[in-house]
Amino acid sequence: MTLSASPTAADRSSVVIYSGGMDSYTVLHRARREGLDVHALSFDYGQRHARELEVAARVCRSLGVPHQVVDIRAIHGLIDNSALTDTSRAMPEGNYAEDNLTATVVPNRNMILLSLAIAKAVNIGAGRVDYGAHGGDHVLYPDCRPAFVEAMNAVAGIANFEAVEIHAPYLRSSKAEILADGLAMGLDYADTWTCYLGQALACGTCGSCRERLAAFAANDATDPLPYCQRPDPAAELAMGGA
Template structure:
């Protein structure tokens, strides 16, 4: 199957930035269903929740998707002023809000990861890079907002001899919207990891867990993951 990108280029393959979380899991399967060649790309940047990478590996093996995990831990000291990359910074709890979850912002993370994904796309002849920025992230993360995506898409079109399109299909969607589409596709969200903590069970308290649980509640569904709190959903 061949699609056409906004740059007017026929799209036969894409590189999906695949963290192992809910959003990128849905993006991955959406790309697979388009019928194009899908290459999954994950990054180990020293995140506390690195167990998401094991989840990503498992899914790609199950669906026979080419998958590369890039070790960029050498840059850890450049991005360690975040609760996601430093065990010395307390992980904030509670719902997503700029005042209590600013500590989870990893400096320049998406620009770094997108740059590397674009390089891989050029290297293998893929015309597109997919990533899971969504509307729920806009309040907190500047590198998930439409103006950032638009700017990076422009750069991806001119930075190499071969233009690459940056594709964020859920940019204007909520996490509940993404989950609704994934459930309609029959996706099994047991094979995802969302929690910012890297423990055996999801904590149920961090902003990422609470947003995930709220998305399941909004869809009148129970989360198949196990939580330390024993919950399967939070009240709407």
């Protein structure tokens, strides 16, 4: 009889790229539900919506999850050609579409963040990096598409002596499907931040807010976040925001 090998420490550990948003919040809890030893990793790259980092820190404290915020603002001048990193640019409004939200693309962001997360995983002996790329981002963000994730996974397997798996559990899921999974887990999405402007209240008009509201509408649920302007969720859903 052949005995199966016992799980190693690497098999039981994951570095989760945790922005503080809905998707990474759900990924974080999903990894914990798998029984993994989770290490949350957030990045300050000079984003306008840095409030998400405060939310991420609060959640990790409440869960007792190790959390590291990496300050990479020194690269801001390399990635400032985006409305998310340049406060002088107007934030586009409306639903996610190539014609109006290309201004929110941060150059090479996920390759940068994944590279650093892989380094963290190798450093602490974790075998996996989780991040929240999802199907709704495919039209606009090349670094959220399956081809990118598959290529990065291949590179992560050979870039170090210890192979690291890139795990994107919602790669082919919509925002509404991610939310449905989280609601089934009993998650409280008041503990997330989505708005690109990062003000005291969510704006309700940027593409990120509208996609979020549409996801709640698709699940017949009410978003617990307060908004400056909360559009009619039925209208958001009818426009295909989810």
